[in-house]
Amino acid sequence: AQSVTQPDIHITVSEGASLELRCNYSYGATPYLFWYVQSPGQGLQLLLKYFSGDTLVQGIKGFEAEFKRSQSSFNLRKPSVHWSDAAEYFCAVVTTSGTYKYIFGTGTRLKVLA
Amino acid sequence: GAGVSQSPSNKVTEKGKDVELRCDPISGHTALYWYRQSLGQGLEFLIYFQGNSAPDKSGLPSDRFSAERTGGSVSTLTIQRTQQEDSAVYLCASSLAGGPVEQYFGPGTRLTVT
Numbered sequence: 001a002q003s004v005t006q007p008d009i010h011i012t013v014s015e016g017a018s019l020e021l022r023c024n025y026s027y028g029a030t031p032y033l034f035w036y037v038q039s040p041g042q043g044l045q046l047l048l049k050y051f052s053g054d055t056l057v058q059g060i061k062g063f064e065a066e067f068k069r070s071q072s073s074f075n076l077r078k079p080s081v082h083w084s085d086a087a088e089y090f091c092a093v094v095t096t097s098g099t100y101k102y103i104f105g106t107g108t109r110l111k112v113l114a
Numbered sequence: 115g116a117g118v119s120q121s122p123s124n125k126v127t128e129k130g131k132d133v134e135l136r137c138d139p140i141s142g143h144t145a146l147y148w149y150r151q152s153l154g155q156g157l158e159f160l161i162y163f164q165g166n167s168a169p170d171k172s173g174l175p176s177d178r179f180s181a182e183r184t185g186g187s188v189s190t191l192t193i194q195r196t197q198q199e200d201s202a203v204y205l206c207a208s209s210l211a212g213g214p215v216e217q218y219f220g221p222g223t224r225l226t227v228t
Contacts, residue, residue, distance in 0.1 A: 042221070043219035094213075100162070100214060106155060
């Protein structure tokens with residue numbers, strides 16, 4: 001069965017430090033991969049997506065993610081975190097067998113220290 | 115333009131009562147999804163509507179849950195005989211078409227069953 005694993009429930013980083021949020025997926029075919037962010041009191045917002053092609057994708061707010069097929073990973077990175085990045089981050093894979101269905105990870109809550 | 119709206123934003127109900135949650139998708143979006151977000155559980159897919167096709171109900175956790183989408187627009191998620199384990203945030207999302215495209219999420223309805 002398809003699944004998405006975000007192994008880190010909570011991550012704390014200092015403002016200005018680099019960030020990497022991990023995401024591993026299990027899916028037989030070429031995956032469609034997404035990262036969404038949920039800021040406090042706000043709905044989920046798309047950060048970036050991967051369909052095919054260049055394995056390093058750029059998103060909004062200075063985020064990027066790298067697709068590594070050999071590791072079944074799609075980790076999210078940011079070189080310098082801002083206090084406003086404190087939020088919950090969700091990785092998702094879209095299955096294409098039958099209907100299109102999003103499978104989300106359990107999320108990683110990011111705390112940013114001033 | 116207006117985003118996805120959901121009502122009510124908060125709902126407190128007694129165990130055993132029925133509740134209806136409403137979602138107004140973005141105008142012109144043919145696909146509509148319902149998710150449940152429980153603490154520490156990530157987003158759980160419930161149901162997916164795409165155009166005039168039969169909905170994918172494979173995520174509904176029990177027959178107490180049902181949803182409809184009238185006129186290809188507004189959707190209502192109904193939970194009958196609510197249980198305490200139904201307490202969660204219910205999120206609605208819409209997209210321009212079915213498939214691996216960006217979903218636009220509403221702010222959610224927080225349901226508390228006492």
